[in-house]
Amino acid sequence: MRFAAIADIHGNDLALEAVLADIAGRGITDIVNLGDCFSGPLEAGRVAERLLSLAIPTVRGNHDRYLIEQRPQDMHISDAAAFRQLGPAHLDWLRSLPVDLIYRGEVYLCHATPADDNLYWLDMAVADGNVVLRPQAEIEALAAGIDAPLILCGHTHIPRMAALTGGRLIVNPGSVGCPAYDDDKPYPHKVETGHAMASYAVLEKSAAGWTAQFRNVGYDNMAMSALAGANGRPEWASALATGRMP
Ligand SMILES: [Fe+2]
DSSP, rough: OOEEEEEOOOOOHHHHHHHHHHHHTTTTTOEEEEESOOOSSOOOOHHHHHHHHHHOOOOHHHHHHHHSSSOGGSSHHHHHHHHHOOOHHHHHHHHOSSEEETTTTEEEEEEEEESTSSSSSSSSEEOOOOOOOOHHHHHHHTTTOEEEEEEEEEOOOOEEEOOOOOGGGEEEOOSOOHHHHHOOSOOOOEESSSSSSEEEEEEEEEEEEEEEEOOOOOOOHHHHHHHHHHOOHHHHHHHHHHOOOO
């Protein structure tokens, strides 16, 4: 069994287009999407049209939830920018998404962690502003009760894989559309991949078990960077140009 996992598209339609072409070019037809599809100052409407027509298994991210839970006037500017491009069918699709699901009977999918769509699983922000590998015991505790041999999550935009007890593997494929960002909880921190390519992963099951291949795909990131700049978001423009924050 082989399939691709995409996550954290964040409205970057050119990155999504490039990733889908790369997946197709490898002869892979099955894809799952780990959420945070639209939020950002980019092309949410185009991404929505593409995702609705793809109809792939998708779990709801925290930013997807904000788009259907919050009043537009209360939204963060990244969510509000996406919301303005979405129509009723796109919002209905978001409302239809589960917070987690089991794919093909043996792959557990969620956006961030099983119980909290806004908590880093494999990583954690620390007081000095760095983001580091979470201690093994904490990763294990967050996986309690999930016995799927392969677990997929997104949210942090950092490609990462960790082995769990019982032979389980947990994989974050990284972000299709947003290679760097900052946040202020629980500590002010930056997440930076250090490159501007679109990330995803190929998951494959062999006799030895599940493995992950992390893929990075070049695309016209400077066009998306220019769009972010034109939309008044210089930090997004920097992230999309370089994979680093200003
Ligand atoms: Fe997220």
